[in-house]
Amino acid sequence: MKGVLATDRRGIRELGAEELVGWDEVTQGVILESFEVPMEENVAHIRPEERPYSDFSSYTATVASWRVIKPVYNRDICIDCQNCWVWCPDTSIISRDKQMLGIDYDHCKGCGVCVEVCPTNPKSLLMFSEAEEPEAALAKWPEKKKKEKK
């Protein structure tokens, strides 16, 4: 296992890149099974990186190509409030043990909600061009802003 931020099965295919099999190989009743093997315990008690996702789970697909801008995460400023986690529409904020660990760039579509809801000053998440290297982005991080009076 490559670790929480990049597990073996996540985002391994572009949507639409799957093999088109014949009528004899499609699933009976158009059923899709999310996991390769029966789960021995409640899925809600198993961390995503430990689950045996099947090829049918969209966990194994990527939508990274949808993005033109991306959020970059600055660990130094983050207070682990989990605002980004609760409002991410794409299950792309990776939090474990109450800590924000980073962004799942296989599933993030670059909507920017996480940046909007980030309460720190300066923000711990900022949008950059998709092409921007993380190190370069972090080097450009703005200074703390003075509070604006309402």
Place this chain on the structure above:
Amino acid sequence: MAEKMELNEVEVWDGNYAAAQALRQAQVDVVAAYPITPSTPIVENYGAFVANGYIDGEFVMVESEHAAMSGCVGAAAAGGRVATATSSQGFMLMIEVLYQASGMRLPIILNVVNRAIASPLNVRGDHGDMYAGRDSGWIQLDAFNAQEAYDLNLCAFKIGEDINVRLPVMVHQDGFLTSHTAQNVYPLSDDEAYAFIGDYKPVDEMLDFTRAVTYGAQTEEDWHYEHKAKQHRALMDSYTVIDRVFAEFKEKTGREYKRLESYLMEDAEVAIVALGSTVETALLAAKQLRESEGLKAGVVAPRVFRPFPFNEIRDALANVKAVAVLDRSCPMGAMGALFNEVSAAMYASPHRPLITNFIYGLGGRDFSLEDAKAIFREQKGHADVGYITTPLQQFSGLRGPKLGFYEMKRSK
């Protein structure tokens, strides 16, 4: 535990009660239903069985037939035995969900007590609803009397739930003529009936939480076609299981069913092909004509309307000279559906009899012994001259000027 019911060796049941008893003996887990004439007594009686402790399952009286079939689909996907009943307008309201049930490969049993479709509104029997279901991906079994309504319901569970079939099954019977006519019925005991059907074997059940299954995914142009073809193949191939179940049923009861029933066909010169209670009328007419006029008449009747017994039709009609195919549903702008299918089968045969089409019995119009005899005699006329002297499509029992369409084109 559900209470067992002591049954007599012979009971006097109408088709609806016979079907309800079969559902009880199958110990259906969920019946989601909505009342409509003439099928209502099936679910009413089921309700009575529930109220008196003869059934452990859930009886869910919903707010429409669409919801009835929707509830059946949700319940079936949750991994148990499911059945319901309907007719006519209710069937039409269900149609959207019928396709969903078969596409998801859920073996739901639907009793269709055949009734005409409005407009104009009519509560009597014809086959408009049965025909409206013919492309829906369900197996369609056709009972001609109360005994068969009972027998075929027991068989339907065993066929549909077979691991190699996994398709929903309709059991048809004619509204009022079968559903409300009390006849002698020989039932199995509760234990025998249940042993014949067996326990339900869940497949891809939503209540098995060791697996997460998604039902009802979208498929676009890349995938839809393959799924439909696979489903069609399953329906086409289901005949092997149907034959096996009918054989097992015969072994148990002595009562024999075939996907295509043939009566008096060994030496028949002319034949009627029909569905439903009409089969018994036509058979009586054939017997009487054989005695009184020496007319070698026979009857052929699809017991299984889907999958259509294409090869069996070809064999059954291999030696007849003239055939009348009877459609109890107005085709509206075409030849009758049964006529088309029988004709297609015979066209791919080295032997091509003269085939005509009769529309009859719409909205419960009586189809009498004399009507059947007239049709046989006309076929005999065609057989004798070697071509069809009448319009290809005619209307039996219709008031007003004679109505007919198309004529046979003969080489000069």
Place this chain on the structure above:
Amino acid sequence: MALTSIKNLKEFSTANERFEGAHLLCPGCAHSMIVRELMNATDDNLVIASATGCLEVCTAVYPYTSWDTSWIHIGFENAATAAAGAEAMYKARKRKGTLKDPDAPVKFVAFGGDGATYDIGFQWLSGMIERGHDVTYICLDNENYANTGGQRSSATPVGAHTSTAQAGRVSYGKKQKKKDIVAIMAAHGAPYVAQLAPNKWKIMAKGFQKALETEGPCFINTVSACTTEWKFNPKDTINITDLATDSLMFPIYEIIDGRQLNILYRPKNVIPVEEYLAAQGRYKHLFKPENRHVIDMIQKEVNERWEYLQRREEAGV
């Protein structure tokens, strides 16, 4: 433990997600925020039914599913009945002892958009509630048929532009009022009915938990801001929802047993509805001089409605 702790967001964030990414919902879609929160609010097994609509067409497109639980979609109108059927089967099989794991806790949930809930599936929903199935029905109310390109539904508010209630030279958009689905569901006597919003995550999570834990049919209308059809920048989904709840366009409240109404969120500073409207392209035309009266009308109705809710709460009946 059936419920995830939601004392604070840090604790809530320890929930193991059961709704996967690489679904096809628009960037910034509130649907998935709401769905994730529901699924994270409990660790019970879930059987989820979805109506045809954005959520369904974006989370189960063969050969992919974004659901790590049992999930079913039948049609546009019958998500409530699909869930009810599964729930009936659960009861039957539990009684008969045919469940693989009879002790596994399970909750039955149905999701529908406002089209599926207020319009085409209204009867199916009503039937499910009346029959008393143990199902939590959640409406993802984005006030239009977004999946088919933004047509009016009976949840579309007065003055909004949609493709079938257009604003034009002689029209200010939709003329009819939004259907009061919460009142209608409460009138069924459902044990728990609420209107919630994802910006108030804690209130929403508590509401979801209450509905899941309440035996019997529960209904929750959730405000689901639609970046595509409301016409705002995807990053602003929560900002817009803040405007919705703080202008009282979407009051947050619950009704217990069809009687006791509790207001769950009182904005410290109520903002004028104008600010909410001005933030969305679908209301742009209302700011023309000839349409100003519509904004006044909307404000008046929002005030009256808030007054009504407060009085109803005070009355405690």
